[in-house]
Amino acid sequence: MSEEQRRQLQQQLWNIANTLRGKMGADEFRDYILGFIFYKYLSEKIERFADTQLEQENLKFASLDESTSKGKAYIEALDSAALDELGYFLKPSELFHAIALKGNNQLDTKNEGSSHNFILGDLTRILKNIEQSTMGTGSEEEFANLFEDIDLTSMKLGKTEAEKNDLIAKVLIHLDKIDFNLSDATADVLGDAYEYLIGEFASGAGKKAGEFYTPQPVSTLLAKLVTANNKKLKSVYDPTCGSGSLLLRVKREAEQVGRIYGQELNRTTYNLARMNMILHDVHYSDFDIKQEDTLENPQHRDLRFDAIVANPPFSAKWSASPLFMSDDRFSVYGRLAPSSKADMAFVQHMVYQLAEEGTMAVVLPHGVLFRGAAEGHIRQYLIEELNCLDAVIGLPANIFYGTSIPTCVLVFKKCRKNPDDILFIDASNHFEKVKTTNVMRPEHIQKIVETYKARSSEDKYSALATIESIKANDWNLNIPRYVDTFEAEEFIDLNAISKQLAQLDQESKATDQIIANFCKELGIEPPFAPAGK
16 A cells, blocks of 8 residues: 555545544544444454455355354354454454444434434444453453443434434444455554544644653654664563553564553553554454553563553652552652652652663653652662663653643663763754644654664763763753753954944945935935034
8 A cells, every 4th residue: 555545544534533523522532433443443354354264165254144054153163263363253244344334224214313224222232242252261351341432322422313323324334435455464554544543633632632642753762762772572561551552663663572561540541552452463462451550550560571661641640658668669769759740650660660681761751850859869769779771862842742841751771781871862952843843753763763872972962971970960860961052152253343333334424425415406405414413
């Protein structure tokens, strides 16, 4: 598929999404359209799988008759095979295309006032059946309650059942016409389109966007940093994974990822993350996404990860309970992050989960670089005692949805090859202005990554600071202390300026005299007082 075709697919999906836009906010109609796209994907995936299984029988899955004993036998056999391979099952009558065709029937007379067959009941049942098909299997947790945010009874879809039905039928009919091109296993066309939609919803969701989406340039930067020296990862982890886009970006940058782990507090976003994994063809046994508060109730405490990436909610509140002083994640520091700012608590949690040879990259507000009290104490311990901070990277302001504050990336390694210094990079002025947002382009990202890998110093861009110099600065990591971005003002020769002004004054007087002479010849008063008056 060409780049132009990709863009067309993205635009088609966005146009369909906008069918719901007048009814609800961006963060609400997102759940419907992404859920329906996911249902269509599952349908096409199961149909392709089943058709391959039935190929020798010269049969098509969608044509199997569920009412005959022969049809039932085929479906039962396919059910078992699909659960092993895909983790779920749909009957032929439950396929997306079948329900869309039913909704498109203009001859229905049972639903007075509606131009479409009534499908809301069938659709509710089918989405529930997808989840129930996994019960008692290895994929049960990955599919449990995946569609719970699709409320087909919501008044936001319409005042009457007929209005709700017409709107949903219209969306399904439009989606049914789109080819997701699942036959091309090398092109993640649908995955790219899904990411595009998530990004578009984030741009319209304001501050709420930070709850579920990291802008793609930032995701790409973090993914490149944690894979810079290791392309074959046994595991990757995001303790605040949102929609899972950051984890998937690491998978894309790496040559191999064994298993993906994540944790997310928000229930709706947790569902979105699991959908995102499956839709990007990550097998259900290859990811483990949990729904819980990471700081208060970590779900992967006993695991250590080759790569950790995160964009935690900036300066979030947490309990900072004294009980955490006996928690291995925090106890060695002797201090807890303040309850009003959990940034350093997330850092402590992630450092604890990082494998000895692993790499961790986290986006944080600039305050973590210089704030004192408990945060200053934790920062000092990370540098002086654990010596695990490898690099500090300043990013441009106004690159995140919903906030314009400047941010930084901190890179951590437990076994550092350069334990005597920390690399500082000031990339705050390296961006392109796009409308009201600053965007890091591939060349800006590549420059950061190449500088990090080479650990090179560049005038007004990067510098290596010794641990001793950081200690002398009282463990303050504010980037301008180490990367000199001062631009000297151009030297001004005041004597030369004075001579130029005198010359201009003489030329002005000469011009005035010429004008005065012309005025005298014309018999009119000059527009200025004669010289000397």
